[in-house]
Amino acid sequence: xxxxxxxxxxxxxxxxxxxxxxxxxxxxxxxxxxxxxxxxxxxxxxxxxxxxxxxxxxxxxxxxxxxxxxxxxxxxxxxxxxxxxxxxxxxxxxxxxxxxxxxxxxxxxxxxxxxxxxxxxxxxxxxxxxxxxxxxxxxxxxxxxxxxxxxxxxxxxxxxxxxxxxxxxxxxxxxxxxxxxxxxxxxxxxxxxxxxxxxxxxxxxxxxxxxxxxxxxxx
Numbered sequence: 001x002x003x004x005x006x007x008x009x010x011x012x013x014x015x016x017x018x019x020x021x022x023x024x025x026x027x028x029x030x031x032x033x034x035x036x037x038x039x040x041x042x043x044x045x046x047x048x049x050x051x052x053x054x055x056x057x058x059x060x061x062x063x064x065x066x067x068x069x070x071x072x073x074x075x076x077x078x079x080x081x082x083x084x085x086x087x088x089x090x091x092x093x094x095x096x097x098x099x100x101x102x103x104x105x106x107x108x109x110x111x112x113x114x115x116x117x118x119x120x121x122x123x124x125x126x127x128x129x130x131x132x133x134x135x136x137x138x139x140x141x142x143x144x145x146x147x148x149x150x151x152x153x154x155x156x157x158x159x160x161x162x163x164x165x166x167x168x169x170x171x172x173x174x175x176x177x178x179x180x181x182x183x184x185x186x187x188x189x190x191x192x193x194x195x196x197x198x199x200x201x202x203x204x205x206x207x208x209x210x211x212x213x214x215x216x217x218x219x
Contacts, residue, residue: 001029001046001055002214005090007083009074010052014139015160025053026075027085028061028093033215058210066198068105068147070113070140073097077153089210098151099202103194110144111184118181121174135167137177141184148192 006027011017035042044060047053056064056072064072076097086094117137120126126133139157147153157163170177 001027002031003055003085003090004028004030004058004087004210005075005083005093006055006085007075007078009071009078009082009155013074013078013082013155014163015157016135016164022052025051025084026072027053027055028058028075028090029055030058030089030210030214033211036211058207062100062203062207065100066105066200066203068101068109070110070143073100073153074155076100077155079156089206089213092206096202096206097153099199101147101151101194102198103148103188103192103196105198106144106147106194107188110140110147111181111188114140114144114181114184118174118177121171121177126171130171131167134170134174134177135163137170138163138166138180141180145184145187148188148194151193 004027006025007013008023009026010024011021012023017023029046031042042057044057046055054071061072061075065076076094114137117126117133117140120133121130121137124130142157142163143153166176
């Protein structure tokens with residue numbers, strides 16, 4: 001794979017990792033442009049669990065980021081020390097990170113995913129991973145509000161131990177999360193700093209330059 005950008009994400013990035021925690025990696029890669037013109041489309045995502053890695057092809061990652069997918073989006077908001085590969089095109093992608101944001105998508109993606117975690121907790125579907133789902137809920141709600149009000153995504157949590165402790169309580173008593181979600185919805189109902197739609201033009205331009213850069217690459 002022609003890696004453009006990669007880094008350590010997940011619990012390590014959030015500041016929630018423990019000695020036994022897995023190290024999750026996320027990356028963006030580009031296929032040889034010639035492969036896009038064949039009978040069959042090339043693979044757009046590569047996922048492994050040993051080690052835990054997810055790689056998205058450039059166009060796939062852009063589509064995910066344009067709907068503010070929380071997992072994909074955090075790659076371009078990581079603390080500097082967590083990047084492992086950072087090519088010039090990857091650097092440009094980081095520079096475009098605000099262009100992917102939109103008020104509607106942040107609300108739908110972040111609060112929608114948080115509500116999904118709460119449903120799992122209410123039905124006990126989360127099982128032994130309940131506390132992890134609850135921590136995700138807290139993180140997503142806080143990130144949604146911060147994005148809406150500041151236009152910035154802080155991946156490293158300001159108070160990870162508070163999030164961990166609150167997650168433990170929510171795992172035991174899911175109803176504790178209901179006012180958190182309700183308050184986030186109220187704050188996102190107020191005017192924020194995000195545009196109504198993402199700015200796709202510079203993203204499209206970046207992707208076309210990725211294709212040109214890989215035009216003569218061997219398949």
